[in-house]
Every structure is written in C-alpha cells, then in structure tokens.
Amino acid sequence: MGDERVLRIGWLYPTKLNIYGDRGNVIVLSQRAAWRGIGVEVVEIDVDDPIPDGIDLFFIGGGQDQEQIVVSHDLAGAKGEALHRAIDDGAAALAVCGGYQLLGHVYRPHDAASLPGIGVFDVESEAGSERFIGNVVVESQWGTLVGFENHSGLTWLGSGVEPMGRVVVGRGNNGQDGTEGVRYRNALGCYLHGSILPKNPALADWLIGKGLEFRGQNPELTPLDDTLEQAAHRSAAGRARSERREESHPTRFGRIAALAPIRRS
Numbered sequence: 236m237g238d239e240r241v242l243r244i245g246w247l248y249p250t251k252l253n254i255y256g257d258r259g260n261v262i263v264l265s266q267r268a269a270w271r272g273i274g275v276e277v278v279e280i281d282v283d284d285p286i287p288d289g290i291d292l293f294f295i296g297g298g299q300d301q302e303q304i305v306v307s308h309d310l311a312g313a314k315g316e317a318l319h320r321a322i323d324d325g326a327a328a329l330a331v332c333g334g335y336q337l338l339g340h341v342y343r344p345h346d347a348a349s350l351p352g353i354g355v356f357d358v359e360s361e362a363g364s365e366r367f368i369g370n371v372v373v374e375s376q377w378g379t380l381v382g383f384e385n386h387s388g389l390t391w392l393g394s395g396v397e398p399m400g401r402v403v404v405g406r407g408n409n410g411q412d413g414t415e416g417v418r419y420r421n422a423l424g425c426y427l428h429g430s431i432l433p434k435n436p437a438l439a440d441w442l443i444g445k446g447l448e449f450r451g452q453n454p455e456l457t458p459l460d461d462t463l464e465q466a467a468h469r470s471a472a473g474r475a476r477s478e479r480r481e482e483s484h485p486t487r488f489g490r491i492a493a494l495a496p497i498r499r500s
C-alpha cells in the first residue's frame with residue numbers, strides 16, 4: 236500500500252530570489268519527502284502569479300536589492316495578504332535573506348525607497364554600513380545549524396516573535412544582539428544561504444512534518460540514513476569555527492596573507 240500523502244511546496248519567485256544555492260532547499264524538501272514515498276508537487280509562484288490554495292510549505296530565497304524591489308511591489312495587496320493568511324493559519328515556510336526581509340514589515344535598502352514587506356514576521360530590516368559575509372554556526376531547537384551569510388541588511392526582532400537561534404560563529408540578524416533568524420508559528424526566516432537544508436537535515440524534516448500536518452496529513456517521517464549530510468555538516472561547522480579562530484587569533488600565515496593578498500602570475 237503506497238503512501239497517500241502529498242506535500243505541496245509553493246516556491247515563491249524562483250526567477251527573482253534565488254542566489255547562493257537557495258534552490259537547493261526546494262530540491263532537499265522534495266527529495267527527503269520522496270525518499271519516504273510521499274508524493275511531492277512543487278508549484279512555482281512567480282511575479283503576477285496568484286497564491287494558490289492548498290500549499291503546505293512555502294519557500295522564498297534571497298536576492299539583491301534590485302530584485303527585492305520587484306518582489307515587494309508584487310507582494311503588495313491581495314497576494315501578500317493571501318500569503319500572510321496561509322502562514323497565520325499554520326502553513327510551513329522557510330524564507331532566506333532577501334525573502335526573509337520581505338516577509339517582515341519593511342526593508343530599507345541603501346539609496347532606494349523603503350520596501351514594504353507583508354508583515355507576517357514582526358521584524359524590521361535596514362541596510363547597514365558593512366556587508367556580513369561568511370560561514371555561520373547557530374545553536375537552535377534543531378541542534379547546531381550551519382550555513383553561509385551574505386547581506387548588508389540588519390534585522391531587528393519585534394516582541395511578537397522569537398529568534399530561530401543564537402549565533403555561535405558569524406553575524407546573524409544584526410551583528411549585535413546575537414540572534415539569527417526568526418520563528419513565527421511554523422514559518423522560519425533566516426540569513427542562512429548555502430543552501431541551508433542539505434547540511435541541516437533535522438530542520439528540513441521539521442519543515443516537511445509541519446507542512447504535512449497543516450492540511451491534516453500524518454506528519455510522521457521514517458528516519459533516513461543522513462551519514463553524508465552529517466559529514467557535510469561537521470565539515471562546514473569545523474571550517475566556520477577555524478575561520479573564526481583565524482579571525483580572532485590570526486596565525487603567522489594569516490597575518491601575512493592579510494597584509495599582502497597572493498598575486499597569481
């Protein structure tokens with residue numbers, strides 16, 4: 236008897252917000268469901284496309300300010316309200332970087348007008364003076380998470396939400412309060428590219444379970460052999476920690492390298 240369950244994934248703005256491997260998250264969610272015999276439908280929801288009914292799990296990736304201007308306009312009004320309602324009702328969601336910022340109240344980029352968000356996350360973002368770039372390690376309810384950040388946006392959490400985790404290595408939401416990302420109901424926002432899910436299988440399974448549960452399907456997932464995922468996770472965490480060590484206590488080589496970048500003849 237096959238598994239009757241079907242996971243419907245709503246992939247928001249695949250042609251606009253999809254950098255630093257973000258599409259890998261849709262591949263991981265689809266594959267980890269399929270490995271359990273669960274049916275998967277990926278619905279691409281791009282500019283001018285309505286939010287269809289019956290989506291269990293939304294994904295939105297990151298992008299440059301230019302793309303965010305287009306997406307912010309497209310989410311204004313009925314489309315943003317429909318997405319807001321679905322997440323309020325308990326649909327699962329993962330929003331990365333630029334997408335995370337536009338699910339908040341507002342993103343104020345450099346030298347451009349403020350971009351209204353849909354306000355489902357009680358957060359506000361503004362471009363800072365420094366770009367946060369590098370490998371990241373975060374402590375969270377899903378254990379240690381690893382990823383890569385590249386953003387100038389600083390995000391501040393309002394009172395209605397909790398952070399997704401605490402930064403161990405990296406800058407996170409704003410490089411000041413030690414938080415990374417946000418959790419609201421079954422929706423998560425974060426600055427973690429990479430993509431984030433291949434190296435964090437527990438987080439991927441949590442999202443799949445919440446997505447199945449949303450429309451009353453059994454959220455139980457049989458365990459998978461995550462040997463490769465765990466190995467990739469450990470190596471990414473190790474690299475991030477050693478980079479931070481290098482930053483805080485530069486070795487002799489590190490000092491020389493910082494002084495004179497290697498010229499390739």
Ligand code: GLN
Nearest residue numbers: 297298332333386387388
């Ligand atoms: N443009 C936004 C920022 O710089 C988001 C960048 C991204 O999605 N990586 O903060």
